[in-house]
Amino acid sequence: MGNTNYSFFQGVERNFDKAAKFTRFEPGILQQIKVCNSVYSMKFPVRIGDNIEVIEAYRVQHSHHKLPCKGGIRYSMDVNQDEVMALAALMTYKCAIVNVPFGGAKGGIKINPKNYSVFELEKITRRYASELVKKNFIGPGIDVPAPDYGTGGREMSWIVDTYASLKPGEVDALACITGKPVTQGGVRGRTEATGLGVYYGVREVCNTAEDMKRLGLPVGIEGKKVIVQGLGNVGYHAAKFFYDNGAIVVGLAEYEGGIYNEKGLDVYKVVEHRKTTGSILNFPGATNMPSSGATLEQPCDILIPAALENVVNAENAARIQAKIIGEGANGPLTPEADEILNKKGAIVVPDMYLNAGGxxxxxxxxxxxxxxVRFGRMDKRFSENQNTSILQAVEGLTGKRVTDIERKQLLHGPDEVDLVYSGLEDTMIGSYHEIREALLSLDNSVDMRTAAFTVAINKVGVSYEELGIFP
Structure with missing residues (x-):
């Protein structure tokens, strides 16, 4: 976490303490919000090939101020208790900021998924799920995991199946985990949710006239130059939504290096190019960058680091030219980078708000x-019939007909994905203004991250006070 003397969890605590002094809660309540409520560290044997391997895994529930707890499960060799605790804590604050009524949690299995066959991964995943069930660490009203690094819909289906088989007849079993394939009770729009949330959040910053005036930029997303680092799930979808809505994507960076073209890149073509050549480099008309890091320092208005943590740090922050930095990944800026960029007058939109779309x-x-029941199933047809009657009445009164394209738009009743997008858009817009109001009410030295933490601590603190659970 920037300063090597700090563990990741201590880094989160440091940000917490910075914001806590702007709240009115007594030290005891702040202490209760800060600590992890339950930490479950487990080791279990799984037969891999001819040998038995002992697998190390974790599930941390950071806060029980609201239930269930919520947070992803990652498969990575970097998984350790400190990292899982830090990510669980960030989940608590993230849920509070976007008004999602969950406590924060996180899980992890210390494996490199690339080293196992699908069958072996399934064995490990199902065993982990049954360990969670055994200790009551998973359930629709207890703790609801989701995908993270190294996991996806496939692993979620294995977990929900294991859960359902150990809890026969539980009518809400599907709700024990999210991020499932649509056929297994997943929701349409989940895959692109985080990237779309990043787009909605940054768009709202660009639509705020006062802030744009201060940065010397015109209002709106159109024509703004964007650089995105990371073409994984979050970065790819964020880049696509910026591109589709009139922003100019001038740079894209991946681990093998980056490409830059001040006139703009066609995101779809870059992805095609990467599929055929295995790399984004040597894209026609673009300049190759020697490294992913060098791409971040090119001229642009908006920078979206959506890859790894700590990519913007004390060493390179001063060379970042973007005026708006939107944290698509978790923790892409170190505390030192935060300070440097805030002094330069840039707006840093913090991860705990910006990537809460997921x-x-x-x-x-x-x-x-x-x-x-699927969203929209009950009212889609009703809306369409009502819109048809209104349109026919208006056309009858005016004697004019709308074009076929307009007709299609006006008559369209909401599908599940329309409702999911609109719910996400509303959440990201509302939460941004809550953070911005907090920022304006605090003193001038405060950055947006501290304001976001303050908003989160206030909501969790009020929950604890109202629960009155202090015997």
Whole structure:
């Protein structure tokens, strides 16, 4: 976490303490919000080939101020207790900021998934799920995991199946996990949710006239120059939504290096190029960058680091030319980088708000599973019939007809994906203004990250006070 004397979890605590002094809670409540409520560290044997391997895994529930807890499961050799605790804590604050009524949690299995066959991964995943069930660390009202690094819909289906088989007849079993394939009770729009949330959040910053005036930029997303680092799930979808909505994507960076073209890149063509050549480099008309890091320092208005943590740090922050930095990844800026960029007058949109699109749509998936009906199923046709009657009446009164394209737009009733997008858009817009109001009410030295933490601590603190659970 920037300073090597700090563990990742201590880094989160340091940000917490910075914001806590702007809240009114007594030290005891702040201490309760800060600590991890339950830490489950486990080791279990799984037969891999001819040998038995002992697998190390974790599940941390950071806060029980609201239930269930919520947070992803990652498969990585970097998984350790400190990292899982830090990510669980960030989940608590992230859910509070976007008004999703969950406590924060996180899970991890210390493996490199590339080293195992699908069958072996399934064995490990199902064993992990049964360990969670055994200790009551998973369930629709207890703790609802989701995908993270190294996991996806496939692993989520294995977990929900294991859960359901150990809890026969539980009617809400599908709600024990989110990020499932649509056929297994998942929700449409979940895959692109985080990237779309990044787009909505940055768009709202660009639509705020006062802030754009201060940065010397015109209002709106159109024509703004964007650089995206990381073409994984988050970065790819963010880049695509910026591109589709009139921003100029001038740079893209991946681990093998980056490409830059001040006139703009066609995101779809770059992805095609990468599929055929295995790399984004040597894209026609673009200049190759020697490294991913060098791409971040090119001229642009908006920078979206959506790859790894700590990519913008004390060493390179001063060379970043973007005026708006949107944290698509978790922790891409070190605390030192934060200070340097804030002094330069840039707006740093913090990860705990900006990449909360994933957990927001996970919440919609959980609601869908509990209500046992697809969003839009009841009212889509009703809306279409009503819109048809209104349109016919207006056309009858005016004697004019609308074009076929307009007709299609006006008559369209909401599908599940339309409702998911609109719920996410509303969440990202509302939450940005909550953070911005907090920022304006605090003193001038405060950055947006501290304001976001303050908003989160206030919401969690009020929950604890109202619960009155202090015997």
């Amino acid at each position: 957990v927001t749509v996970s919440y919609f998936e959980w609601l869908k599973n509990l209500s046992h």
